[in-house]
Amino acid sequence: MQTSPTVRPMTPDTVWPARGRHAPGSAEDVLRRSLQQRKDSRDIDDFLELPDDETAPAERVFQARWRVGDDVTVRARLSLRPGPGDGDGQEWLLVAEAEQPWDHAWPSPVDLFWAEDPGDAWDQDADSRLALGKINFLPQDDREIRRLLRSAVRGGWHIHVVVHEAMTTDDRGRTPVAQWLPPGLRHRVVEHHAAPQQLRGLNWALRESGVEVPRGGAVVLPGVPAPEGYDAGDFSVRAVFLDGSEPADLVDAVTRFAALPRPLPDGAEDALTALREDWHLLTLQEELDRQRGLVAMYAEALEAMTKSRDLYREAAESAHEALAVYQEAARAAPAAPPAPGPPAVSPLQQLTRTFERFKVKRPAAPAGDQERNDSGDTPSTDEQRVTSEP
Known part of the structure; x- marks a missing residue:
């Protein structure tokens, strides 16, 4: 038995999916005419064709709403796209969802969208x-x-x-x-x-x-x-x-x-998401409930912003108070003792250093005198005197 290589989410029991192909022709006109006839005969409550700016390029989207059984509301979305090649007509994909598990005794959503006209060939499998x-x-x-x-x-x-x-x-x-x-x-x-x-x-x-x-x-x-x-x-x-x-x-x-x-089925997940999240065909009560929900959402967001602002202000005030306490404690604390300087110089050391600055060094003797002193022939005083006399 063949198995799928990927795991897809299960089909909810409230969902009815279908897919097919419309032969070449104006399928949009067929849908508009059929849905209007269903609305006039009260088979459906209302329908809507989404504007171009609300749909993907080359796609037409129709939404319809009706009631079945014991006033169970059904919402359905049909998207229409060109076929993969020229002359292939248009492919349609329909997803309907009820407020209760689907009963196959209810009318087929396909019958409520498409006209029962033998000339409208919409009932073909899209691939085969x-x-x-x-x-x-x-x-x-x-x-x-x-x-x-x-x-x-x-x-x-x-x-x-x-x-x-x-x-x-x-x-x-x-x-x-x-x-x-x-x-x-x-x-x-x-x-x-x-x-x-x-x-x-x-x-x-x-x-x-x-x-x-x-x-x-x-x-x-x-x-x-x-x-x-x-x-x-x-x-x-x-x-x-x-x-x-x-x-x-x-x-x-x-x-x-x-x-x-x-x-x-393949592709039904995106269509179901679009049906649930991009629904435009609202009743007056649904529109009122929607606006009330938006007001409640905005109120919650505003309350959250207000709480955030108050928390920020409280944190700022606490920081200022802590800074003031710190500054006050710094002013009240005793002055710190001066840092220890170099050791004091004694008077004797100071006097010794003064004498060392003024001490005169002995001048060196001339080179000749030094040689005579070294030989020991230095004349005596009397000899110097006799020699110097005439």
């Missing part, structure tokens, strides 16, 4: 181009069957049912199973039919899905990813009588499969 709620015959080539079913079950948008026709049937046997399903499931089912000789190739193509179609029976494919609690035996029907009577076992299998918890 297969019809929603109608019978689609499998191609003849086995590889094409495998490729078709492999790609069709990806994304998790639709419930795929494969029926094997044990023998060639007439128009009575070509009644789609969607006709017997509750309104909330009719546009979420893609029904595939295999010819009598295609059973072997069909089961070969389904081998990687871990399921098998009984001869003359049917099976509900698990999809990718498979829902929690899916068991091929529980959703396999041994015999489907194609005589125009209600296939009760197959209807039961499809209904039980739709009740299994399943991840949100």
Whole structure:
């Protein structure tokens, strides 16, 4: 059985998702005309087309609101975008959410957005181009069957049912199973039919899905990813009588499969977020409650700012008081003793230093006298006198 490589959030039990393709043409005009007719007939309470500056480029968004059951409000959002290529028409994605868990007996949101006009081809699968709620015959080539079913079950948008026709049937046997399903499931089912000789190739193509179609029976494919609690035996029907009577076992299998918890389809998470957070179609009471909520939010923000300002002021006052106390304590403290200087000089040391400054050094003798003194021939005084006399 195939598994998804990524983990997606589960689909809330209050949410109804759908996705499809509208054939080339003015789908916006079809939606405007259909929604206005639904509003005039009071099938819906109101609808709104968002302006261009509120949507993504090349996207049109319609919002609608209605009530079901015991006055349960349903809000729905349908976005419309061009197809991936020229001439591919427009792809639509619809997400509806109720105030209570969804009941499949309620009207299908698709029926409330799109007009029931055979000329408006909006009921096609966006990827495979297969019809929603109608019978689609499998191609003849086995590889094409495998490729078709492999790609069709990806994304998790639709419930795929494969029926094997044990023998060639007439128009009575070509009644789609969607006709017997509750309104909330009719546009979420893609029904595939295999010819009598295609059973072997069909089961070969389904081998990687871990399921098998009984001869003359049917099976509900698990999809990718498979829902929690899916068991091929529980959703396999041994015999489907194609005589125009209600296939009760197959209807039961499809209904039980739709009740299994399943991840949100690819792309539905963003659409659900936009539905919840970017809702514009408000009643007068809702608008009043919204404005009251904004006033309460602004009041809380102002109160928080006021508290922050008071706390800042108290902290500043406390800092000033602490500084004043510190300054007062500094003025009241005794003066610090002078720092110790160099040791005092005694009078005797001072007198000794004075004499050392005035002491005269003995001059050095001339070089000649020094030599005579060294030889010991220095004349006596009398000799000097006799020599000096004439």
